[in-house]
Amino acid sequence: MEWIQQLVNGISLGSIYALIALGYTMVYGIIKLINFAHGDVFMLGAFIGFFAIARWEMNVFLALILAMILCAIIGVIIERVAYKRLRNATRIAALITAIGVSLLIEYTVIFFRGASPSAYPTVFETSNFEILGVKISTQSILILSVSIFLMILLQFIVHKTKIGKAMRAVSHDADAAKLMGINVDNTISATFAIGSALAGAAGVIFGIYYTRIDPLMGVLPGIKAFIAAVLGGIGIIPGAMVGGLVLGVVETIVSALGYSLWRDAAAFVILILILIIRPSGIFGKNAREKV
Amino acid sequence: MTHKSKMKKYGSLFMATALLTGALAGCGTNEDTSSSGGSSNAVSGDVIKIGANLELSGGVASYGSSIGDGAKLAVEEINAAGGIDGKKIELITVDNKSENAEATTAAIRLAEKDKVVAMLAPATSGNALATVEIANKYKVPIVTGSGTAPNVTVNDNGSVNEFAFRTCFIDPFQGTVAANFATKDLGAKNVAIYADNASDYAKGLAASFKETIEANGGTVVAEEAYVAKDVDFKSTLTNIKGKNPDFVFIPGYYEEVGLIVKQARDLGIDVPLMGADGWDSPTLIDLAGAEALNNTYITNHYSSEDPDASIQKFVEAFKGKYKEAPNAFHALGYDSIYFIVDAIKRVDGDVTGEAIQQQLAATKDLSLITGTFTVDEFHNPVKSATVLEFVDGKQEFNSKVNP
Numbered sequence: 013m014e015w016i017q018q019l020v021n022g023i024s025l026g027s028i029y030a031l032i033a034l035g036y037t038m039v040y041g042i043i044k045l046i047n048f049a050h051g052d053v054f055m056l057g058a059f060i061g062f063f064a065i066a067r068w069e070m071n072v073f074l075a076l077i078l079a080m081i082l083c084a085i086i087g088v089i090i091e092r093v094a095y096k097r098l099r100n101a102t103r104i105a106a107l108i109t110a111i112g113v114s115l116l117i118e119y120t121v122i123f124f125r126g127a128s129p130s131a132y133p134t135v136f137e138t139s140n141f142e143i144l145g146v147k148i149s150t151q152s153i154l155i156l157s158v159s160i161f162l163m164i165l166l167q168f169i170v171h172k173t174k175i176g177k178a179m180r181a182v183s184h185d186a187d188a189a190k191l192m193g194i195n196v197d198n199t200i201s202a203t204f205a206i207g208s209a210l211a212g213a214a215g216v217i218f219g220i221y222y223t224r225i226d227p228l229m230g231v232l233p234g235i236k237a238f239i240a241a242v243l244g245g246i247g248i249i250p251g252a253m254v255g256g257l258v259l260g261v262v263e264t265i266v267s268a269l270g271y272s273l274w275r276d277a278a279a280f281v282i283l284i285l286i287l288i289i290r291p292s293g294i295f296g297k298n299a300r301e302k303v
Numbered sequence: 304m305t306h307k308s309k310m311k312k313y314g315s316l317f318m319a320t321a322l323l324t325g326a327l328a329g330c331g332t333n334e335d336t337s338s339s340g341g342s343s344n345a346v347s348g349d350v351i352k353i354g355a356n357l358e359l360s361g362g363v364a365s366y367g368s369s370i371g372d373g374a375k376l377a378v379e380e381i382n383a384a385g386g387i388d389g390k391k392i393e394l395i396t397v398d399n400k401s402e403n404a405e406a407t408t409a410a411i412r413l414a415e416k417d418k419v420v421a422m423l424a425p426a427t428s429g430n431a432l433a434t435v436e437i438a439n440k441y442k443v444p445i446v447t448g449s450g451t452a453p454n455v456t457v458n459d460n461g462s463v464n465e466f467a468f469r470t471c472f473i474d475p476f477q478g479t480v481a482a483n484f485a486t487k488d489l490g491a492k493n494v495a496i497y498a499d500n501a502s503d504y505a506k507g508l509a510a511s512f513k514e515t516i517e518a519n520g521g522t523v524v525a526e527e528a529y530v531a532k533d534v535d536f537k538s539t540l541t542n543i544k545g546k547n548p549d550f551v552f553i554p555g556y557y558e559e560v561g562l563i564v565k566q567a568r569d570l571g572i573d574v575p576l577m578g579a580d581g582w583d584s585p586t587l588i589d590l591a592g593a594e595a596l597n598n599t600y601i602t603n604h605y606s607s608e609d610p611d612a613s614i615q616k617f618v619e620a621f622k623g624k625y626k627e628a629p630n631a632f633h634a635l636g637y638d639s640i641y642f643i644v645d646a647i648k649r650v651d652g653d654v655t656g657e658a659i660q661q662q663l664a665a666t667k668d669l670s671l672i673t674g675t676f677t678v679d680e681f682h683n684p685v686k687s688a689t690v691l692e693f694v695d696g697k698q699e700f701n702s703k704v705n706p
Binding site: 014017018021022024025126127128129130131134140147149218222223224229232263264265267268270272273276 | 360361362364365400401500527528529530532534535537538539541542544545558561562565569570571586589590592
């Protein structure tokens with residue numbers, strides 16, 4: 013029974029990683045930029061949700077939607093201000109800018125509210141129910157269903173809508189897409205908007221589930237989500253979902269085996285191994301880069 | 304032409320050398336007069352400056368600001384009563400952002416620039432430890448209100464840090480009290496320990512707890528660890544649950560403990576949970592929720608519910624100023640100031656850091672809010688501990704345990 017319980021724990025953690033990883037992977041897939049500020053958008057989402065629920069007394073779902081909308085706007089602003097003019101610059105310049113944006117967001121938040129943590133308000137009474145001796149809280153069910161719903165919605169957007177089609181085209185070949193009359197700038201903005209909205213949602217979910225939020229909370233989950241994205245194959249949406257879930261479960265198993273102090277190390281070992289053994293990730297095809 | 308330019312060249316070279324020599328000479332004289340040369344800071348003028356190197360922002364800001372509030376109240380009271388021989392106390396507060404390096408810098412600033420004669424050291428053991436060297440170097444005594452790790456005042460080789468003092472008891476003592484409480488009062492037999500592996504504080508408590516439990520005939524069925532800043536404890540807690548302990552000891556700080564308590568209750572761990580003074584923060588109740596905290600205990604320095612008259616007088620004064628009941632950190636901050644002031648009052652002649660240090664070490668039977676104490680040879684106060692129980696989000700006085 014203990015193992016089923018551990019699996020439940022791992023999936024709950026993994027679904028949050030997966031939500032953040034989706035944004036990473038989408039942005040990378042389209043403009044080949046590792047957006048290190050993504051973890052901080054996640055943090056901003058958590059704080060927007062916190063203020064919406066605790067100060068403005070909003071309903072959880074409204075708070076979630078508000079956080080997603082505001083994070084989408086923030087994501088677009090970040091792209092327009094910091095990344096757009098670097099689109100033709102070297103990859104390393106864009107990467108360093110991303111780190112700079114990340115630090116800017118973190119310390120701006122610390123400047124305005126200090127670095128001490130806040131506790132998320134209790135949004136619904138947690139009731140536990142047992143299946144075969146496994147305790148599952150209504151919270152984790154709700155969180156899991158919201159995560160899965162958002163992932164399905166994303167798949168729908170990418171595969172069934174016009175903007176999704178444009179995103180796939182830009183990802184494949186931006187110049188050719190431009191020739192075919194696709195507005196590349198708007199498509200990239202839409203990608204940032206969708207990715208950041210998902211990060212914002214993950215922030216709110218994280219706050220509800222783990223209670224504690226602080227301005228530097230995005231750093232580690234951000235890196236973990238990046239690992240999840242690489243694990244699944246960076247640029248591939250189902251890969252990010254699977255990568256996130258796998259990472260969550262692996263971390264839980266490492267703790268369950270009694271090596272709780274090694275769980276963060278385990279994530280990085282996975283990153284190193286995947287880069288050595290299969291750099292294109294679980295779902296990646298071994299495509300050669302054009303010369 | 305060439306001759307002239309040569310002259311210019313040599314001239315500038317000469318000027319540069321002269322300037323450089325002058326600068327070097329300046330350095331030399333500075334060093335002679337700086338306080339690092341041996342003599343300690345002394346009081347001059349009508350104010351006695353006491354520094355406060357506190358965590359006002361960052362991870363454990365709640366401790367530092369509480370100590371600061373308690374200290375401010377004490378300073379106000381003493382100044383209102385005429386100060387020390389007519390001299391007013393000035394409290395100079397510096398924020399160390401809950402970081403070791405910042406704590407060191409803040410201590411240097413207080414000793415060097417503000418010339419304080421004594422200072423409150425940071426609230427946590429790690430940050431306090433970062434200032435011990437500075438205290439010894441500038442010969443300015445430091446008093447930590449809540450740095451409970453033994454090595455703040457005593458080095459690992461057994462030598463005492465001459466200028467470091469504290470008003471709280473040390474970690475091993477709290478671990479022992481908790482273990483005795485678990486076996487004797489609650490009848491626990493199979494206990495689990497879930498300790499913060501990133502802090503000396505928690506490791507010290509866990510070690511002495513384990514030792515006493517085993518001495519009392521109990522068994523440690525699980526010993527797990529976490530690292531500060533973790534948020535997901537469910538997998539380890541599931542492990543602990545599988546070992547069926549009847550008591551779980553969780554030494555750590557409120558930021559993580561709040562989440563651990565909540566997640567433990569979510570997983571159905573209903574046995575008593577216990578911690579120490581690191582749990583004492585209103586944030587703990589926000590994080591864990593009042594209901595999850597039922598059936599949990601902490602050892603602490605004092606309780607505002609304690610019926611003792613002097614404690615109730617302090618509680619009233621505190622409520623008058625801050626509109627809330629003082630917690631243990633408030634009381635320790637308040638006591639730390641009275642501890643220093645008591646020593647300053649006993650100084651004969653010039654009030655210097657060294658003179659204060661001698662009087663602090665000689666303190667006997669000083670009656671303060673957190674107990675009547677005598678400073679022992681290791682600069683630790685010998686005094687009693689209080690066990691508190693959380694009932695619906697409120698701390699209730701359970702019992703007092705003597706060393």
